[in-house]
Amino acid sequence: MYRYDEFDAQFVRQRVSQFRDQVARRVSGGLTEDEFKPLRLRNGVYLQLHAYMLRIAIPYGTLSSRQTRKLAHIARVYDRGTGHFTTRQNLQFNWPKLSDIPAILDELADVEMHAIQTSGNCIRNVTADHFAGATADEVADPRPYAEIIRQWSSLHPEFSWLPRKFKVAVTAAERDRAAIQVHDIGLHLKRLGNGGLGFAVYVGGGQGRTPFLAKLIRDELPEEDVLSYLEAILRVYNLHGRRDNIYKARIKILVHELGAEAFSAQVEEEWQRIRDGALKLPEDEIKRIDAYFLPPAFEQKPARAALRAPDRAFDRWVTRNTHAHKQPGYAIVTISLKPIGGIPGDASAGQMDAIADLAERYSFDEVRVTHEQNLVLPHVRLGDLWDVYNALRAIGLAEANAGLVTDIIACPGLDYCALANARSIPIAQRISERLAVRQDLIGDLKIKISGCINACGHHHVGHIGILGVEKRGEEHYQLLLGGSGAEDAALAAITGPGFGPEGIVDAVEKVVDKYLELRSGPNEPFLAAYGRLGVAPFKEALYAAA
């Protein structure tokens, strides 16, 4: 893992000290709320419906055991015993007192963490494939590049006041687990025609009020040029992005309005001017950062099947929640934070402590956070899977549902969020309870729920998406079908009139029933069946009897 150097440590401590002073001045009346709000947002502090919320950055979703324990400690001491993992691979605390937040930030700095740039119109926490550095299907670990981008974008003076927030995601596998096509910039690390490493660069994707899939503007960008090219993109956006209308300020609108060709021409022009300047990455610097992400000291074991006790539940868990590792004899384990009827992404302090222990003992001290609101132990020996499974069972986190219909993404929604129009979590809970008994029969199916148009729950790219709206003061839900945030990225389409809080659960079940009735067989997943059948039979199932 990356370790802070002197500069990192100093600037994080300096920010904590500055924020402590700002909080003191706010509480004593030296700063008004209007003056304080942009300062607190720069440090990840929101005012939500019921309390302040602190959003903590987890760069490219990688945590050590020590950091995980610190998050558990903060949950226990400063919050109400729990934390919430988000679709940006971050962690949110829902109940901190304003006056405690400087102390929390100091505790985070002790373990090389912070909350800087988790809010505001700046470059946010860089996300990455949560299986990075472990998965058998990647060309190289993308995290060194994510770290290089993190360093470049942290407190970047030119890009601290962009027209709007800006999100970058990186993957190095053909199977896209980082949803790069719905990011402002998506980077796909790959082997170039000349044999070297480089990137396909996607720009202008995003969800929210006006969803767009990103456009590929450069197919082969050499790795040493990644920062200068990103700088060129950000400069064009910073210059031409709209600041007069918050709903049209994201780069996706600029790319859409200019056209991808014209936009990329402007980027190329700027890039040619700066590509051989200070941002050209020397090979030594890439190697220096790479060294922080070297593979752990794996045992050189021959490939063999997982050691399995005669236990059907364990078999199901191994089948659903483990993934092929690049190192023979190891597996990647997904810890589902989606117990049946549970709250997507929530973990108690005790659970976080237990997961830290498991990571230390079985996974070379590493935990990952997924944008699907689960956790990952990236490097587990096959022979240890039974022990890991039993330890997860003991803390209620051994549900064998990764990628199944109960593995639902849901934003905090109206239970917490000041922007939300409707609750997301209770809908996720009821769908999970309703469909749990059939989840293996249904197979791969991603449901994503947002409580407002801002789409933090990624409803636009759900195989089944749900959008909560407010209608005459009450909660109402639109249903969308056919989206994907993976390599086959697609935006879901609204089926028709929406449903009330009870009706939406019935509606999802009707869609699932129709899929089971019409699929060509168990090997045709929902998304493939939807692609073959179109929306018509599902609309008929939803609305014909109405």
Next chain:
Amino acid sequence: MSKRTPAVSVLTANRLQDGIVVFLDVDGDWVVSIDGAAIARSPDEALALEARGARDAAGNQVVEPYLAEVHETRGRLVPVRVRERVRVDGPSILADVPGYEAPPSPSPSPRQRDREQAEAA
């Protein structure tokens, strides 16, 4: 365009120190329960509440005060919008939050305590 003044409303905000939802009560205190909230039944009363909110926001007691429309149902104040009902009742899913530890109940203000004692007597 002018903002519509709700027919019957209460003044709500978040407390500066901890962000907890509060309501202005009939004694002029900011309290966590909507039950004793001061009610505005006319535009003039609404303006008066808003002015008080602006003063207390400037005085760093509360953040972002605003009027929330309410119904009076069987002697209780119930917000019209679901958003405000969630603010009054708290997250609807707390019983399912893993490891959730509810804070101790807030102690009533001295004036609330006096009123409760008087009612009990």
